[in-house]
Amino acid sequence: MSAPLLAEFATPEALVRAMRLAQADGHRALDAFTPFPVPDLTDAFAPSRNPVRPIMAMAGFGAAAAMYALQWYSSVIAYPLNSGGRPLHSWPVFLLVPFEFGVLAAAIAGLVAMFWACGLPRLHHPLFAIPQFERASQDRFLLLVAAKDADATALRESLERAGALLVAEMHA
């Protein structure tokens, strides 16, 4: 098994074309690195189960319910206070704080879930050792492909034919 190849392209379209060609030849596209989201690529590499939104929903509704329960407990059980003859369980105004708190909890949980699913924070990664990689956040579109067999020459040539400006090996 040879090291995966990292091919550099000038446009997202060239990258997507090269990826399709490589996949048609039986090679395995591992990942792509782009300065902005490219719909074709996010579709191709999206994790099969995206945990972000379910976690946000659970955290949001859970926190809102907990906050409502706290309000109910504190004003009905722990500290019943007659304020202007209003019912102790004043549910219409008890909805305001749970909403605000639920949104906050959903945001925090979503942020944590996103980082966890991305495998971040991870300040160092073998990819950062490749000099051309620093342009993946600026003006180049990189594709990481694993060749199907031990000799990657065929894959390298096919990538170059598809318009790759530079093809490098990635060593983990």
Place this chain on the structure above:
Amino acid sequence: MSGTAQPHRWIDRERLGYAEICAAVADPIQKRGPGRAWAIAFLGALPFVLATLAAIGAVLTLGIGLSGVNTTVVWGFSIANYVWWIGIGNAGTLISSMLLLTRQHWRASINRFAEAMTLFAAAIAGIFPIIHLGRPLYAYWLAPYPNTMDLWPQWRSALVWDFWAILSYLLFSLIFWFTGLLPDLATMRDRAETRIGRRFYGALALGWRGSARHWALYESFHKAMAALAVPLVCSVHSIVGLDFAASLMPGWQESIFPPYFVVGAMYSGFAMVVVLAITIRWGLNLQALITPAHFDAMAKVMLFASIVMTFSYATEWFMGWYGGDHADRSVIAYFFTGDYRWLYYSLLFCNCLVPQALWFARVRLNLWALALIAVVINLGMWLERILIVWNTLSHGHAVSLWRTYHVSFYDVVILIAPLGLFAFGFLVLARIFPIVSIHEVSQIAHDEGAAAAGVPKGGVA
């Protein structure tokens, strides 16, 4: 779009490659010094920062008597400033989230500093309720925590709603802003030439690699945040409206208040964004990214908000009369004939009349005129907030208590000085973080065909 001959709608350059976009945003921070205009603005803002700190220190030490409030007009500048600042903050979130959800791609070049505006404005707004508490040292009593006094917050109190609304909103805005910034921090890390720069941006970027998998997760999170932000913003300003509407005072106890406050927030906030956009575009030479088409779109939003505000005022007058309650009718009459009538006429002039000039494309595309109108709108919206407080409190149910407000020196300082604090925050931020979203502008350059080499106007690569 009429009246401009630019090659792409939202990018004012025939060709604008990704590298040029990165350079346009990042180089003023990483390669060039701050420049004279920045230094002058920074030095100019410093005295205001000190004045803000002094005013807050003074009111915390000496007490709320420094303000012009009295036993009748118990609310004053602090409350009006609070509503004004939180309103400005809200528009930043609205621009970012509502325009993201409705796929208004032009937001790409203005959303970053609109979000930063939200952060600073919400943080400044949060100061006012605390210093206006009278006993600010007990501010933490608003939070529910187990305590030896066996006390709990009064959940029916608008003050407790405010506490949660501001707290949630501030932290939410911080997360939303940081998420949008994350890919740009990676760009800054990769472009940094000094060791300190690489470490600083590298640590903040948390190892972001721009992998397709990252982007998929990022987009699902960012869109979900935007979808949450819209109802959050509306709820936050509705709660601010409820501070008034949940009372029993004539002129406040109106069901129109929450929506009317939300529109008012959008109105003054968009005006502030226009002012900032004009300044930043000039200060950082971003003419290619912030185009006349952006100002045209924002001016149309302001015009729309102005019309809605005018209708809201008219509804308020009509319902006051139609409701038939003597106290309500008498407060409406007091608007037009009472002690503050000249301020009220100025409010109507600033908020309803002046923005009608935006019907004309020539005005919308003239930045001087637009800046002037935006400042006038912000002035008018502040007048609106202070008059909501003053008119009702000076003319309540008990005739024997009718008094007017007397503006104190402290009031003037706490009104003006935070503007300098806001500018100070922005100036510092603009020297550290990209003030325009690099990845979103790159994407729009790609979608509009401006980034592709040799592609003719309007073409798609």
